[in-house]
Amino acid sequence: MSWRRPDHDERKRGYHHGNLREALVDAAMALIGERGPEGVTLAEAARMAGVSTAAPYRHFKDRDALMAEVAKRGFSRFADRIRAARHPDGADAVESLMGIGRAYIGFARSEPALYSAMFEGGVSPATDGELRREADRAFEILLSACERIRNTLPEDTRAPALMMALHIWSLSHGVASLFARGDRGRRAIPVPPEDLLEAGTLIYLRGLGYEPGK
Amino acid sequence: MSWRRPDHDERKRGYHHGNLREALVDAAMALIGERGPEGVTLAEAARMAGVSTAAPYRHFKDRDALMAEVAKRGFSRFADRIRAARHPDGADAVESLMGIGRAYIGFARSEPALYSAMFEGGVSPATDGELRREADRAFEILLSACERIRNTLPEDTRAPALMMALHIWSLSHGVASLFARGDRGRRAIPVPPEDLLEAGTLIYLRGLGYEPGK
Numbered sequence: 313m314s315w316r317r318p319d320h321d322e323r324k325r326g327y328h329h330g331n332l333r334e335a336l337v338d339a340a341m342a343l344i345g346e347r348g349p350e351g352v353t354l355a356e357a358a359r360m361a362g363v364s365t366a367a368p369y370r371h372f373k374d375r376d377a378l379m380a381e382v383a384k385r386g387f388s389r390f391a392d393r394i395r396a397a398r399h400p401d402g403a404d405a406v407e408s409l410m411g412i413g414r415a416y417i418g419f420a421r422s423e424p425a426l427y428s429a430m431f432e433g434g435v436s437p438a439t440d441g442e443l444r445r446e447a448d449r450a451f452e453i454l455l456s457a458c459e460r461i462r463n464t465l466p467e468d469t470r471a472p473a474l475m476m477a478l479h480i481w482s483l484s485h486g487v488a489s490l491f492a493r494g495d496r497g498r499r500a501i502p503v504p505p506e507d508l509l510e511a512g513t514l515i516y517l518r519g520l521g522y523e524p525g526k
Numbered sequence: 527m528s529w530r531r532p533d534h535d536e537r538k539r540g541y542h543h544g545n546l547r548e549a550l551v552d553a554a555m556a557l558i559g560e561r562g563p564e565g566v567t568l569a570e571a572a573r574m575a576g577v578s579t580a581a582p583y584r585h586f587k588d589r590d591a592l593m594a595e596v597a598k599r600g601f602s603r604f605a606d607r608i609r610a611a612r613h614p615d616g617a618d619a620v621e622s623l624m625g626i627g628r629a630y631i632g633f634a635r636s637e638p639a640l641y642s643a644m645f646e647g648g649v650s651p652a653t654d655g656e657l658r659r660e661a662d663r664a665f666e667i668l669l670s671a672c673e674r675i676r677n678t679l680p681e682d683t684r685a686p687a688l689m690m691a692l693h694i695w696s697l698s699h700g701v702a703s704l705f706a707r708g709d710r711g712r713r714a715i716p717v718p719p720e721d722l723l724e725a726g727t728l729i730y731l732r733g734l735g736y737e738p739g740k
Contacts, residue, residue, distance in 0.1 A: 347564055349562070438713065451713070469732075479697070479729070482697055482704060484700070486695065491692075512693040
């Protein structure tokens with residue numbers, strides 16, 4: 313076990329001053345790093361936070377509620393990252409989309425525990441309103457980039473921006489999940505995952521009538 | 527706990543007649559179904575198989591070796607499924623690729639435990655030769671479909687078949703992981719995931735010069 317038992321002062325602070333919630337979230341993230349999302353239980357998080365196994369229930373009704381909180385923070389950080397990677401509105405719309413794609417892959421690589429909690433942790437934005445709102449923030453950035461590109465495409469070949477966003481998300485998610493996560497990588501590929509995604513995105517956009525340099 | 531303790535005869539059979547290995551694989555698949563891939567431990571699999579916690583080590587050196595065996599069987603079943611879904615060689619190459627895509631999504635939907643073990647279980651074909659061979663069998667089917675399509679594309683717009691296969695795999699994996707797994711689905715989408723994937727694949731192929739009906 314890599315955790316140490318918090319000392320008496322820490323426990324007292326945690327228990328009396330209302331930051332047990334934060335301590336449980338930290339514990340869950342540490343557990344994900346050690347064992348993956350399915351290794352998280354409320355009892356284990358309580359042990360790491362130095363409180364009784366009953367104490368977490370004042371903050372989280374069950375394990376999935378704790379995981380949803382971690383996933384929510386993951387989506388929040390994720391949205392910040394892709395917003396920062398997107399070029400400002402004056403920039404080329406396609407370059408903006410490529411920046412988002414690179415940030416998606418970079419997040420999977422640098423935050424594997426959060427990525428796993430967000431997408432493989434057994435909690436779903438479909439059933440959690442607050443989590444849904446954080447996930448929506450990230451999706452809106454992608455959707456808005458797709459809308460900008462769509463407006464530059466010939467009318468007879470363009471697709472709804474929502475469909476474009478779902479396709480680009482799926483492609484990004486596939487490349488990131490399969491090829492960007494170190495020894496979880498499914499297969500050695502001949503180019504960095506960022507380049508694989510960029511090439512796939514360009515071919516896809518060309519299929520919608522996009523011509524580079526026009 | 528949903529498992530029952532095997533009776534004495536079952537344990538005797540398992541222990542003395544060499545099918546403990548199968549019993550441990552069955553236990554791991556049941557545990558994945560209950561708790562996800564990270565919920566699998568050798569000790570828990572041993573308990574379900576009714577043997578001592580030391581007994582599994584005669585068959586699997588650690589938890590990852592057991593998970594690799596489950597993933598290997600998953601890839602084997604997966605390869606059979608996509609081979610059956612692919613049309614025979616005389617059929618249209620694009621229809622064949624679409625059949626593979628539908629089978630990919632169908633597998634994620636109907637075999638969530640195996641899908642999870644194959645792609646989210648922490649074991650990687652990159653570091654396990656036997657697992658790699660099973661995963662390769664599935665990939666070769668996709669690669670061969672892409673080669674057939676590539677041969678029909680105009681020379682100036684076509685891409686290497688390996689790149690096409692990696693793109694189509696990523697798109698399929700993204701759609702299947704994000705949208706095809708019931709309450710793990712990330713977002714309600716306006717069409718079935720099979721249709722989303724088919725539309726994305728067609729747009730992608732059009733970007734490589736494919737023209738439907740030609």
